[in-house]
Amino acid sequence: MYSVLVADDHAIVRSGISYLVDLQPNFKVVGGTASGTDTYMRVEQGGVDILIMDLSMPPGENGLITTKRIHDKFPHVRIIILSMHEEQEYINKAMANGAMSYILKSSPDSEILTALQHVANKEKYLDKNIIVSKADIKKINESGNSLNLEGYSTLSKREKEVFPLIALGYSNKEISQKMFISTKTVEAHKANISRKLHLHGRVELVQYAIHHHLIDF
Template identity: 30%
Template sequence: MPGPIRLLLADDHALLRQGTAELLRREPDLCVVGEASDGRQAVALAQALQPDIVIMDVRMPGASGLEATRRIRESLPHIQVLVLTAHDDDQYVFSLLQAGASGYLLKTAPVSALAQAIRQVRAGETPLDPAITRKVVLRLGSGSRPAAGETPEAAELTPRELEVLQCLARGLSNRAIAEALYVSERTIQTHLTSIFAKMGVASRLEAVLAAIRRGWLTLEA
């Protein structure tokens, strides 16, 4: 039985940060080890406290959450970042995930959902806020063109593979995907291998990011 998940909370709004921390502390498997009020402090504390996961706000004085995420993921790759913000624009999601965040949650979500997302990150998944995943849609053939030089076309993926990709974007685990599509987990594994090969990527997150970047997947405004 592993120990509790060690958390660092970065948010410039003290009241909100403390409220969140207090709620998280009520979860037995979570442990808030530190609180940072700006991006620079978050990087420093991550270095000093070596938490498992940093809960990161985006808009902060000093270094922004984007910048802090990038720095932490560069210098402390074993520490994961879960974004907790008020922004639900896909550009934020995309930019933060690209900067290395492992999950993206909205502050309007209840703390119970936050705790669940923390556990998902710990389990190697990419949780996205339901308010965002609800908006993830396939935009195939709807006219959005990939930027020049970006291959391959989405059409190279089979319809089934595209469905799997969409499930990935929603942060579902292999088992959840298998259940959703009524196939075995092993079949999902095969699909994933094929998707990764066709898209030239190595991970689930990369596949989702690439799909968003190429306009195959998008968030509805």
């Protein structure tokens, strides 16, 4: 039995995908999340074999970043991206960052089910409506991409989780409640982020996050 986590910022989408997955033999939905940070934290708790995730779950961390963080830390988790983004750039980066499958939200339910079977067999799968050229395959296979950021890569796991919340304007108290940490710990993370990225104040931090596509609004 494969345990599946469904991540999408729309409750009705999570519900629909969960219902579809639970109808399939050998697959069981074990939870649903609505943001990149919550998704990472749920994967961190364990018991997830397959993750079906939207790339855009605003406001919060960019889904491409979440994909890379999860794949780097939990490579055993097989990631299926279910997205409205049909642009080849998104597809290339998602696959380069560790996704095993990319499905378009405009496609029929059968594509999700096909993707589930492929990733269960440890096989990559692209939506049949996606046309991939040799140049695209080359980009997917290239190790380097725009998300391997100097500075950002030096942040700790928790600092990367706190970063988008700061950029989106959450207060120290709100962050502490969301992350189940003390406000002093939040302040320490903020100081470390500013030091490592050589940023001075929230304005520069927001500019950095936007420039490097680290957050979605």
